[in-house]
Amino acid sequence: MLKKIPFRRIRWPGWVVLIIIVFSFVYGMAQLVDAIRFDPESEGTSPQVIDFKTETVNTNTYTMTIKTPVMEDSHINKPLNGWIEKEKEDFLKRVKENKKVLGEGYRGHLIIQADSRKSTQNTYSIIFHSYQLVNDVRGKEHVKTFTLDMSEKKFVKLPDIMTTNDEMLQTIRTRLQARPNAKLQEALKDPASWNWTLNGKALTLYFNDIEEAGPTRVEIPIHAILPYLDDKIADDLGVAVASTGLGEKYVALTFDDGPDPHVTPRILNVLKEHDVQATFFMLGSQAENYPAVAKSVAEAGHEIGNHTDHHKDLTKIGREQMVQEVMVSRQKIISATKEVPVILRPPYGAINSDVETIANDNGTSLVLWSVDSLDWENKNAAAINRVVQKEIAPGAIILLHDVHSTTADALPTLLTTLEKEGYRFLTVSQLQSKLAAETASPFYGNMKKG
Numbered sequence: 001m002l003k004k005i006p007f008r009r010i011r012w013p014g015w016v017v018l019i020i021i022v023f024s025f026v027y028g029m030a031q032l033v034d035a036i037r038f039d040p041e042s043e044g045t046s047p048q049v050i051d052f053k054t055e056t057v058n059t060n061t062y063t064m065t066i067k068t069p070v071m072e073d074s075h076i077n078k079p080l081n082g083w084i085e086k087e088k089e090d091f092l093k094r095v096k097e098n099k100k101v102l103g104e105g106y107r108g109h110l111i112i113q114a115d116s117r118k119s120t121q122n123t124y125s126i127i128f129h130s131y132q133l134v135n136d137v138r139g140k141e142h143v144k145t146f147t148l149d150m151s152e153k154k155f156v157k158l159p160d161i162m163t164t165n166d167e168m169l170q171t172i173r174t175r176l177q178a179r180p181n182a183k184l185q186e187a188l189k190d191p192a193s194w195n196w197t198l199n200g201k202a203l204t205l206y207f208n209d210i211e212e213a214g215p216t217r218v219e220i221p222i223h224a225i226l227p228y229l230d231d232k233i234a235d236d237l238g239v240a241v242a243s244t245g246l247g248e249k250y251v252a253l254t255f256d257d258g259p260d261p262h263v264t265p266r267i268l269n270v271l272k273e274h275d276v277q278a279t280f281f282m283l284g285s286q287a288e289n290y291p292a293v294a295k296s297v298a299e300a301g302h303e304i305g306n307h308t309d310h311h312k313d314l315t316k317i318g319r320e321q322m323v324q325e326v327m328v329s330r331q332k333i334i335s336a337t338k339e340v341p342v343i344l345r346p347p348y349g350a351i352n353s354d355v356e357t358i359a360n361d362n363g364t365s366l367v368l369w370s371v372d373s374l375d376w377e378n379k380n381a382a383a384i385n386r387v388v389q390k391e392i393a394p395g396a397i398i399l400l401h402d403v404h405s406t407t408a409d410a411l412p413t414l415l416t417t418l419e420k421e422g423y424r425f426l427t428v429s430q431l432q433s434k435l436a437a438e439t440a441s442p443f444y445g446n447m448k449k450g
Contacts, residue, residue, distance in 0.1 A: 050069050050070075050071070050116040050124065050126065051069070051070040052068060052069055052070060052114055053067070053068055053070050055068060059107075060103050061095055061099065061102040061103050061107055061108065062091075062092075062095045062102065062107050062108040062109065062110070062134075063107055063108075063109050063110070064088065064091070064109075064110045064111075065109075065110070065111045065112070066088070066110070066111075066112045067112060067113055067114040068080070068081070068084060068112075068114065069114060069116070069126055073153055075153065076148065076153060076155075079146065079155065080126065080146060083128065083144055083146075084112065084128075087110070087112060087130050087132075088110065090132075091108070091110040091132050091134070094132065094134040094135075095108045095134055098134055098135040101135055102134075102135070108132070108133060108134035109131075109132070109133045109134075110130070110131070111131045112128055112129070112130045112131075113128070113129045113131075114126060114127065114128050114129075117197050117199070118199075119147065119197065119198045119199055119237070120236035120237060121236055122149055122150050122151040122152075123147060123148065123149050123156065124147070124148050124150060125145055125146065125147045125148070125196075125198075126145065126146045126147075126148065127143065127144075127145050127197065127206075128143065128144045128146075129141075129142075129143055129215075130142055130143075130144070138212070141214040142208035142209070142214075143195055143206040143208060143215045143217075144195060145195040145196060145206060147196070147197070147198075157191075157192050158191045158194055159191055161198075161229070161230045162225065162229045162230055162233070163228040164191040164192075164228070165228075167228075168225070169188060169189075169191070171224060171228075171342075172188060172220055172224075172225075173185065173188060181210060181211075181216075183209070183210045184207060184210050184216060184218075187207050194207075195207070198233075199237065200222060200237040201221070201222055201301050202219040202222055203220040203222065203225055204217065204218070204219050204220075205217070205218045205219075206218075221301070221303065221339075224342070224429065226429070226430060226433050227433045248434075249421070249422045249424065250394060250395065250423070250424050250425070250430075250431060250434055251371075251392065251394070251395070251396045251397070251398060251423050251424075251425060251426070251431070251445075252278070252279060252397045252398065252425070252427060252428045252430070252431040252445065253271075253278040253398050253400060253425055254278065254279045254280070254281060254305075254367075254369065254397055254398060254399055254400065254428060255267065255278060255279070255280045255281065255400050255402040255407075256281045256307055256345065256399065256400070256402070257281075257283055257286070257307065257311065257401050257402065257403045258280060258282055258286055258294075258297075258401075258402035258403055259280070259282060259286055259287060259290050259293035259294045259297060259402065260286070260290070260293070260402055261290050261293055263402050263403055263404065263405055263407065264280075264290075264296075264297065264402045265293065266405075266408040267402050267407070267408050267411060268297065268300055270408065270411045270412050270415065271300070271302070271415075273412075274412075274415045274419070274425075276415060276425040277301060277425065277426065277427050277430075278302050278303070278427065279302065279303040279304075279305055279343070279427045279428040279429075280297050280302055280303070280304055280305065280402065281305040281306065281307035281343075281345040281367075282294060282297075282304060282305070282306070282307055282329075282333050282337075282341075283307050283308065283309065283311055284306070284308065284309040284310075284328055284329025284331070284332035285309050285310055285329075287329075287332050287333045287336040287337065288332045288335075288336065290336075291335070291336035294336035294337050295336055295337055297337065298338065298339045302427070303343070303427035303428060303429055304333060304337050304339045304341050305341050305343040305344065305345055305367065305428070306326065306329050306333060306341040306343070306344045306345070306364065307329070307344075307345050308325040308329050308346065308347055309325050309328045309329035310325065311347045312325055312347060313347060313348055314326075314346050314347065314350060314351075314352075314354075315346075315350040315351070315352045315354075315355065316350075319354050319358075322354060322355065322358060323358055326344065326359075326362070327362070330362070342363065342364050342365065342429075343365050343366075343367045343428060343429065344359050344364045344365070344366055344367065345366070345368065346366065349368045349369070351366060351368075351442060356442075365432075365442075365443060366442035366443065367397070368443070368444045368445075369397045369399035369444065369445060370391075370396045370397050370445040370446055371387075371388060371391045371392060371393075371397065371398045371399065371445075372387075372391075372399045373387055373388050373398060373399055373400050373407075373410075374387050375400055375401055375404055375406065375410070376401055378406075379404055379406045381406050381409040381410035381413070382410075384400075384414070385410050385413055385414050385417065388414060388418075389414075389417060389418075392418065392421075392423070393446050394423075394446060395434075395435055395445055395446030396445045397428060397443075397445030
């Protein structure tokens with residue numbers, strides 16, 4: 001006869017504690033997965049054309065949750081699966097090394113998230129985000145990307161689609177001067193090894209083991225790398241290529257003296273409605289006073305330029321004060337926008353040899369204008385439109401100011417009129433590339449003939 005084993009009932013306080021423990025574990029794991037999940041808004045996730053499957057393993061000493069792309073071509077699958085297997089081997093090796101502290105409620109975790117992004121019609125990037133936690137406080141986290149040409153069924157390296165010479169590398173280094181990290185500068189030396197994604201707005205780079213907080217993500221605006229990008233890729237991305245022909249009508253809109261908390265947001269809204277990219281030459285003092293507005297300009301994808309700190313005529317002050325006006329402004333703009341301004345517009349267009357030397361020494365190009373809207377003088381929307389339409393020419397750089405409400409009033413009509421006349425709008429750097437004028441400094445743009 002079987003002996004009946006008595007069941008010890010858990011009193012209600014014990015049940016509460018048990019429920020809290022179970023909930024805490026489930027919630028903690030959900031937060032862990034969510035912490036490394038890609039944010040579709042910030043990363044620009046494209047509609048997926050690549051299917052994924054998820055593998056889960058649950059043991060007494062570790063768990064693994066791995067998202068894997070499902071590809072029919074074994075040639076493509078091999079490097080993808082090879083990287084995943086290497087991550088698993090590294091993780092299981094660490095689990096084995098720490099087996100004395102694992103088990104009895106404490107386990108190691110490996111989570112690999114994956115996502116796909118569309119670059120061009122036939123090119124997709126697969127981005128893996130790996131997170132390992134084995135007897136660590138913070139865990140081990142890094143990113144791996146693969147870019148795939150679906151039409152040719154082959155993987156693409158960055159040097160396959162753009163020139164990666166010393167000039168291009170220096171362009172990127174200049175853009176990263178806001179992040180003076182020796183490890184990052186060292187990692188920049190080998191473009192073929194970079195983890196990257198590309199779309200019509202930016203080249204995004206991912207560097208591992210640079211910062212303790214996790215992978216370092218850097219965005220290089222598309223206009224900064226346009227001169228080095230393969231023409232076909234640039235065309236597929238829908239961005240301007242580096243050549244121009246007769247009859248093409250491109251101009252650059254530029255806005256000085258901002259950011260302004262009232263006028264700049266109005267101008268940004270109009271530019272967004274017309275899908276226009278412009279260049280904003282900011283005063284460092286204004287960027288410091290209104291950092292959120294300055295940041296919104298950069299986040300909208302517009303080009304950022306330096307217009308000095310307090311709008312002083314650089315040719316009428318000493319060299320030391322001149323350097324301070326430029327460099328202090330530069331740092332304030334970097335702090336507000338997280339963008340390094342690589343173009344400089346001196347107040348009043350005043351230039352001498354000292355101004356040119358300071359610009360050259362700091363890797364910046366001098367940019368002036370060929371069409372002055374006189375919005376600073378007229379402060380009348382109709383008058384602003386008349387002046388611009390009278391002086392406009394293909395290749396022109398138009399001077400405006402995002403501190404006058406009348407400029408914001410004039411802008412909708414101005415853009416609509418120029419669009420009807422066949423004009424398209426570029427940033428200053430894009431226009432320089434179009435006119436094959438990358439090295440011209442100062443750069444004025446084209447003036448109307450006759």
